Amino acid sequence: MHAHSRGRTASxxxxxxxxxxxxxxxxxTTQSPVTQAPPPMQIxxxxxxxxxxxxxxxxxxxSDRVILSWLEVSxxxxxxxFAERTASGWSNAQTVASGTHFFxxxxxxxxxxxxxxxxxxAHWEERLGADEDSDASKVMxxxxxxxxxxxxxxxxxxxxxxxxxxxFASLFQAPGAGLGLVWIDGRATNPETESGDMSLRASVxxxxxxxxxxxxxxxxxxxxxxxSAAETSEGLIxxxxxxxxxxxxxxxxxxxxxxxxxxxxxxxxxDWMINACPINGPSISARGREVAVAWxxxxxxxxxxxxxxxxxxxxTFDAPVRVDDASSLGRxxxxxxxxxxxxxxWIEKGSQGSQFRARIIxxxxxxxxxxxxxxxxxxxxxxxxxxxxxxxxxxxxxxxxSSQLRTARARLGSQATAQAAPAGAGAH
Numbered sequence: 001m002h003a004h005s006r007g008r009t010a011s012x013x014x015x016x017x018x019x020x021x022x023x024x025x026x027x028x029t030t031q032s033p034v035t036q037a038p039p040p041m042q043i044x045x046x047x048x049x050x051x052x053x054x055x056x057x058x059x060x061x062x063s064d065r066v067i068l069s070w071l072e073v074s075x076x077x078x079x080x081x082f083a084e085r086t087a088s089g090w091s092n093a094q095t096v097a098s099g100t101h102f103f104x105x106x107x108x109x110x111x112x113x114x115x116x117x118x119x120x121x122a123h124w125e126e127r128l129g130a131d132e133d134s135d136a137s138k139v140m141x142x143x144x145x146x147x148x149x150x151x152x153x154x155x156x157x158x159x160x161x162x163x164x165x166x167x168f169a170s171l172f173q174a175p176g177a178g179l180g181l182v183w184i185d186g187r188a189t190n191p192e193t194e195s196g197d198m199s200l201r202a203s204v205x206x207x208x209x210x211x212x213x214x215x216x217x218x219x220x221x222x223x224x225x226x227x228s229a230a231e232t233s234e235g236l237i238x239x240x241x242x243x244x245x246x247x248x249x250x251x252x253x254x255x256x257x258x259x260x261x262x263x264x265x266x267x268x269x270x271d272w273m274i275n276a277c278p279i280n281g282p283s284i285s286a287r288g289r290e291v292a293v294a295w296x297x298x299x300x301x302x303x304x305x306x307x308x309x310x311x312x313x314x315x316t317f318d319a320p321v322r323v324d325d326a327s328s329l330g331r332x333x334x335x336x337x338x339x340x341x342x343x344x345x346w347i348e349k350g351s352q353g354s355q356f357r358a359r360i361i362x363x364x365x366x367x368x369x370x371x372x373x374x375x376x377x378x379x380x381x382x383x384x385x386x387x388x389x390x391x392x393x394x395x396x397x398x399x400x401x402s403s404q405l406r407t408a409r410a411r412l413g414s415q416a417t418a419q420a421a422p423a424g425a426g427a428h
Contacts, residue, residue: 048405050070051093052402054396061113069110085392094149107226125137139167143209160185164186168184170238180203184199199217199220199221215261220243221242225281234313241295249272255314280331289312293307294342295330296331329347344361373395
């Protein structure tokens with residue numbers, strides 16, 4: 001088991017976190033409070049299906065099926081498990097795979113998702129080579145045709161044979177009944193000199209699990225920020241952090257329709273220039289032609305979280321809306337609602353430490369009051385997913401070196417409308 005975050009950028013993350021804590025504490029004591037309506041969400045705790053030493057949660061949905069996945073770690077062994085949301089709660093946990101070569105970190109997590117034909121697909125990351133300090137890794141895939149009772153022999157979507165980094169995968173429903181995925185690929189890099197470009201690649205499998213093709217989507221992207229995928233009524237859309245020749249790392253999207261990936265398009269020109277990866281990727285959600293992208297940036301060492309809306313399946317985006325209230329460590333998630341609003345989650349950094357928060361924002365920039373779901377370690381990614389009449393949340397509590405996956409929900413109904421005052425700082 002490989003249990004460290006990306007080595008090249010760990011020190012940068014610690015520096016950013018320390019500076020944002022100081023900024024957040026100062027702002028929380030000097031800014032006047034914004035008058036806001038009552039919170040539109042009431043959070044209810046759900047019994048978690050995960051066992052002890054559980055972490056790295058992910059939530060996925062296909063139609064009305066919502067699946068929660070996570071890792072449980074015991075010594076050098078990590079086990080990928082999952083449970084499905086039912087009318088009475090989470091189902092009993094089932095095991096996908098277990099081993100001592102899992103690459104375990106809170107930024108690049110495994111997933112389990114249902115496909116349109118009922119097949120379950122899973123992905124995780126394994127270490128390449130014996131060097132515990134290396135980021136060399138590979139993406140692994142497996143399928144289940146019997147609701148998770150048995151799983152196919154794992155395969156990898158990339159075949160370059162290099163001891164470089166491959167990860168940050170996002171699975172999606174490919175046209176028809178197959179599986180698609182994107183991932184960040186380091187085959188063109190030199191780990192010893194830390195030179196070369198990480199690329200965004202994609203692959204598609206048919207319903208029988210046969211790989212059909214592998215494609216370079218974007219030749220140069222941020223080297224360790226997570227990807228995110230969503231399905232619009234006009235095809236798939238993927239959000240990622242780009243990397244320009246001058247180290248500007250803004251958020252872009254690319255769309256997949258009629259068998260082709262579109263040219264990358266910027267969501268908003270933050271012009272955040274940073275000489276290392278912030279390990280803080282975007283989140284995307286869609287309903288029909290409505291799309292929302294949420295992301296983090298820290299230009300000028302001020303951590304801020306934003307969301308932007310598109311009404312044309314991601315071809316263009318409105319001006320961004322500020323999500324956080326004082327200072328953010330990012331770790332965003334977003335879920336489009338039926339009325340065109342979006343539920344957004346993030347980690348707020350202030351005088352009370354790290355808080356996992358949520359609020360609803362509509363496309364006009366009107367924000368609900370924030371709801372604090374948990375006081376939690378800021379370096380962990382929380383998750384959100386919405387289906388039917390509820391929003392589901394997952395996060396990790398840590399105490400004295402142990403970790404426990406938690407879950408909660410918010411009922412929607414008429415509360416899906418953001419009843420709030422205008423945001424004080426809508427765009428930047």
